[in-house]
Amino acid sequence: MNRRYRKTIIAGNWKMNKTLSETKAFAEAFKPMLGRPRWCDVVLCVPAVNLQPAIRLFKDSRVSIAAETCHYEPSGAYTGEISAEMLKDIGVKYVIVGHSERRQYYNETDLTVNKKVRAALEAGLKPIVCVGESLEQRELGVTMELIAYQVKCALAGVSAERVRHVVFAYEPIWAIGTGRTATAQEAQEVCETIRAIIRKLYGARVARGVTIQYGGSMNPQNAFELLAQPDVDGGLIGGASLKPDQFMEIIKAADQD
Numbered sequence: 001m002n003r004r005y006r007k008t009i010i011a012g013n014w015k016m017n018k019t020l021s022e023t024k025a026f027a028e029a030f031k032p033m034l035g036r037p038r039w040c041d042v043v044l045c046v047p048a049v050n051l052q053p054a055i056r057l058f059k060d061s062r063v064s065i066a067a068e069t070c071h072y073e074p075s076g077a078y079t080g081e082i083s084a085e086m087l088k089d090i091g092v093k094y095v096i097v098g099h100s101e102r103r104q105y106y107n108e109t110d111l112t113v114n115k116k117v118r119a120a121l122e123a124g125l126k127p128i129v130c131v132g133e134s135l136e137q138r139e140l141g142v143t144m145e146l147i148a149y150q151v152k153c154a155l156a157g158v159s160a161e162r163v164r165h166v167v168f169a170y171e172p173i174w175a176i177g178t179g180r181t182a183t184a185q186e187a188q189e190v191c192e193t194i195r196a197i198i199r200k201l202y203g204a205r206v207a208r209g210v211t212i213q214y215g216g217s218m219n220p221q222n223a224f225e226l227l228a229q230p231d232v233d234g235g236l237i238g239g240a241s242l243k244p245d246q247f248m249e250i251i252k253a254a255d256q257d
């Protein structure tokens, strides 16, 4: 983390978990624990059907609500989809773009990621752009090239003014839901690379202001060491964000003086 130049953001990604009543129970347990973090912004990414209730439930708290994906067109004949504008209109603040599960199961490509990033920014949402390599790609030694490609594709056509509103999340696919975390050094190396690419594209001032998270089996035990790395500015947390006490422990690790 480097709190002088950029925000620390701890975001929970609930994926396809929690009914409305479970969302209410989480809010009741979590809000009193949270209080007012000094340094870190807290985000919860929830299933589309629970966005509006979550916005109401967390209205009087420091939690921002995020969507897990959006469509890249503002409106039109796209059955089942939700546009960035619609999300913005109900009070959503962030949207995840290009999560590896969406790349893997729903044909999300670097091209659609780019379109979604631009659509989100156009609508006034902050995209949380996920990038990351598979185990095979890491073993082939192409991680940094792949990350550079994903970051450049995501940002094509995005102005320096707007890139300030983009958050990146480095999520190695082999670490997601597996209990196997990247070492703090591995996470730092890739987050540093992401920042170096942004620096090449937009200059040093812009690059040092961009929040870059790590995601992949982050938990209360490993959060502190990961977040202590200079280019790891937060976390995108799956499993451990479903339990109020575990999520809170990670926030505490990010919020220490």
Ligand code: 13P
Residues within 6 Å of the ligand: 013, 099, 171, 175, 176, 177, 178, 179, 215, 216, 217, 218, 236, 237, 238, 239, 240
């Ligand atoms: P886990 O924390 O469950 O590994 O999930 C990470 C993730 O995919 C967050 O987007």
